[in-house]
Amino acid sequence: MTTELAGEPDFRGPATLEVAGRAFEVDVDLRGRSQPIDGIFRWYGRVRPHAELRDLLGESGNKTGFLSTETGSAAVTVGDIDFWGRYRVQGRSAPPYSLETDLHIHHQEEFVTDPAPADAALNRALAMIEPASLREQVTTDGGYVETLRDVRAPNPTMASRAMNNRGVAAIYEKIWRPFGVSMMGIGGLSMSAERAKAVTDLQLRGSQRVLDVASGPGNFTKFLSEHLTGDGLAVGFDISEAMIARAVRDNRGARAAYVRGDASHLPYAGGAFDAVCCYAALYLVPEPFRVVDELIRVLRPGGRIAIMTSCELGSAPMRTVVGVGSGRMGVRMFPKNQFTDIFDRAGMTDIEQEIRGLAQFVSATKQ
Ligand SMILES: C[S@@+](CC[C@H](N)C(=O)[O-])C[C@H]1O[C@@H](n2cnc3c(N)ncnc32)[C@H](O)[C@@H]1O
Numbered sequence: 350m351t352t353e354l355a356g357e358p359d360f361r362g363p364a365t366l367e368v369a370g371r372a373f374e375v376d377v378d379l380r381g382r383s384q385p386i387d388g389i390f391r392w393y394g395r396v397r398p399h400a401e402l403r404d405l406l407g408e409s410g411n412k413t414g415f416l417s418t419e420t421g422s423a424a425v426t427v428g429d430i431d432f433w434g435r436y437r438v439q440g441r442s443a444p445p446y447s448l449e450t451d452l453h454i455h456h457q458e459e460f461v462t463d464p465a466p467a468d469a470a471l472n473r474a475l476a477m478i479e480p481a482s483l484r485e486q487v488t489t490d491g492g493y494v495e496t497l498r499d500v501r502a503p504n505p506t507m508a509s510r511a512m513n514n515r516g517v518a519a520i521y522e523k524i525w526r527p528f529g530v531s532m533m534g535i536g537g538l539s540m541s542a543e544r545a546k547a548v549t550d551l552q553l554r555g556s557q558r559v560l561d562v563a564s565g566p567g568n569f570t571k572f573l574s575e576h577l578t579g580d581g582l583a584v585g586f587d588i589s590e591a592m593i594a595r596a597v598r599d600n601r602g603a604r605a606a607y608v609r610g611d612a613s614h615l616p617y618a619g620g621a622f623d624a625v626c627c628y629a630a631l632y633l634v635p636e637p638f639r640v641v642d643e644l645i646r647v648l649r650p651g652g653r654i655a656i657m658t659s660c661e662l663g664s665a666p667m668r669t670v671v672g673v674g675s676g677r678m679g680v681r682m683f684p685k686n687q688f689t690d691i692f693d694r695a696g697m698t699d700i701e702q703e704i705r706g707l708a709q710f711v712s713a714t715k716q
Pocket residue numbers: 512513526562563564565566568569586587588589592610611612613627628629630633634
């Protein structure tokens with residue numbers, strides 16, 4: 350085991366280590382991250398020196414067991430001992446500590462110590478809502494623009510239930526999304542590479558206004574906003590209360606604000622945005638073609654659109670296997686030419702498509 354733990358851990362504190370048929374109260378330092386290649390969350394760390402544990406395991410460790418903290422538990426591999434007498438430990442997938450703690454530290458350190466710029470971004474997002482009469486009815490109490498007061502996000506499929514779940518929203522950016530990407534076989538394209546691709550495809554710059562539709566916890570919105578200057582604004586738009594709450598908590602900023610609404614009826618004037626993005630969502634929504642029409646409608650002439658969605662595989666037997674599995678979860682597979690044809694029929698130009706595994710990235714310019 351060669352894992353290193355430089356810098357601040359994600360979790361530091363007491364834990365119970367069950368190994369070789371015994372339980373030990375230990376102190377641990379743990380941290381984790383999703384690997385860019387396979388998208389799997391791996392966590393690792395150290396058990397502080399513990400005499401009884403050392404008596405049992407000796408120098409080499411090399412045992413599997415169970416590690417629990419107050420907020421979670423997980424299978425663990427206990428490795429060898431380091432120079433300071435600490436056992437190395439590691440595991441994969443859900444870690445034995447709450448990622449809430451991790452995100453909380455992250456939040457405090459990096460974001461919005463002065464709330465005023467984020468509030469200003471929220472007010473600018475509010476000012477964009479059309480018709481103007483709707484603006485009078487919406488609230489901003491939760492730190493986002495709420496256009497669907499008293500209307501809960503619908504829960505018709507397994508996939509939509511997951512998107513509306515607070516637990517999933519909490520782990521979405523770090524675990525769920527990277528895992529989903531690896532399942533779709535987006536070979537070698539990490540989420541940071543996907544974000545960079547979105548910025549390039551949207552040709553983001555200066556004081557543009559960009560709409561990130563189905564923004565989830567804002568994992569793209571904040572990044573897009575960081576490529577804008579001056580009065581630039583990235584609006585993350587999503588229907589899930591859980592996702593929007595997470596976005597406000599983790600990913601608001603001086604040029605990033607969030608709106609809760611239904612992408613089938615975008616509350617914006619035609620041509621309101623310089624760029625429109627919709628990643629990893631069209632395959633989940635019940636009316637994907639209506640949503641695409643809306644994306645095109647709110648884009649100004651000359652503006653750029655970029656979407657990432659599912660793509661059917663070429664061979665008929667594989668299409669059937671993947672189609673049945675995804676259909677059960679509430680995920681739709683689109684033929685290769687579906688969106689290029691839609692953009693073409695809408696008179697768009699510079700249409701580009703990149704297919705990776707079960708995913709397709711399509712971008713275009715509105716005329
Ligand atoms: C898989 S997440 C995508 C998040 C982010 N764009 C990404 O690429 O990781 C899909 C999002 O679509 C949202 N969504 C589903 N139906 C929607 C609708 N009708 N209007 C707005 N958002 C919707 C869900 O709430 C969920 O947050």
